[in-house]
Amino acid sequence: MSGDTKRNLLCRVLVFSWLVFAAPRVALACPVCFGQNDSPMAIATNMGIIAMLVIVAGVLSAFASFFIYLMRRAKIVAAQEASEGTAQ
Secondary structure: OOHHHHHHHHHHHHHHHHHHHHOOHHHHOOOOOOOOOOOHHHHHHHHHHHHHHHHHHHHHHHHHHHHHHHHHHHHHHHHHHHHHHHHO
């Protein structure tokens, strides 16, 4: 490694270390971790989790309903082909 690369790496490590150690303890955890599970931030976190679960459930149900639609459509097409084959 060249001198500039080593100096750049050392500078990054020092800045990251300073950021980790300079951050107050409160900034490192949510209110639930500190025992304040009725704070507005904890309620908002729970609402965010519920919103993400609703979105995931909606996408999964749409995906499943699309495959159910394809299976029903395939049955209808197969039945039509079978009836056309016996009619001839």
